Amino acid sequence: MKIEALAAEQMETLRANPYPGRGIVIGQTPDGTNMVQVYWIMGRSPNSRNRVFVEEGGEVQTAPFDASKVEDPSLIIYPCARSLNRAHIVSNGDQTDTIFEALSGGISFETALRTRTFEPDAPNYTARIAGLVNLADERNAYQLAILKSIGNSPDHPTRQFFDYPTAIPGIGHFVSTYSDDGSPLPAFEGEPAPMQILNDIDATRDLYWESLNTENKVSMMVKYIDPETDEVEIRIANKNRA
Numbered sequence: 001m002k003i004e005a006l007a008a009e010q011m012e013t014l015r016a017n018p019y020p021g022r023g024i025v026i027g028q029t030p031d032g033t034n035m036v037q038v039y040w041i042m043g044r045s046p047n048s049r050n051r052v053f054v055e056e057g058g059e060v061q062t063a064p065f066d067a068s069k070v071e072d073p074s075l076i077i078y079p080c081a082r083s084l085n086r087a088h089i090v091s092n093g094d095q096t097d098t099i100f101e102a103l104s105g106g107i108s109f110e111t112a113l114r115t116r117t118f119e120p121d122a123p124n125y126t127a128r129i130a131g132l133v134n135l136a137d138e139r140n141a142y143q144l145a146i147l148k149s150i151g152n153s154p155d156h157p158t159r160q161f162f163d164y165p166t167a168i169p170g171i172g173h174f175v176s177t178y179s180d181d182g183s184p185l186p187a188f189e190g191e192p193a194p195m196q197i198l199n200d201i202d203a204t205r206d207l208y209w210e211s212l213n214t215e216n217k218v219s220m221m222v223k224y225i226d227p228e229t230d231e232v233e234i235r236i237a238n239k240n241r242a
Contacts (some may be wrong), residue, residue, distance in 0.1 A: 007194040019181035022092040025129045026142045027172025040220040047071040052238040053219040065240040091130035119159045123184040125149040127177045141167040150186040172197045205235045
């Protein structure tokens, strides 16, 4: 099956999945003019659903929608997109800062994440996912990583890294925290799946936002990065609105 057809099939799989949790897609527009990062959050509990994405200075973080209803901010409030020079980081937790600080000191994406593991939220032990587009890296167009437990066991962590030396026009690769809904929630399995990316940033945002389960989706960010000019565009969708 051609990768374009597989990507379309995977989009249908996403639409049918009630709870992939938090997800990252990284790839390239069909015309090759932009690298793309998509990141979303979902929630089942009132604490997880009480969030929005906010952008400031080209960086994106989660924030409480209603601060008076926050129960535990430790795993739900964090920077999800930061940049350093030509490196663009996206993740589902405070490992965003771990990667940022490592890159600031000349340490690699992989080395930074080897200091981290899954989230301490028994019994799920939610995976930490992360991605990097470093326009100064001649070896990789982008990278993805997942740090998770094996079989929801706190005693068996694993760290998986995926390097993409070349981008495929119109294709992104997708990793999420969970493979599906459940109790406990099962971690994402296998390699990142190919997904569709469109030339227009708003169309890409709408494509993914409309593909997420209506009840469980919370917020989404789409970031377009022009490798020629280093210009960045960001679009945000929030289910919670003032």
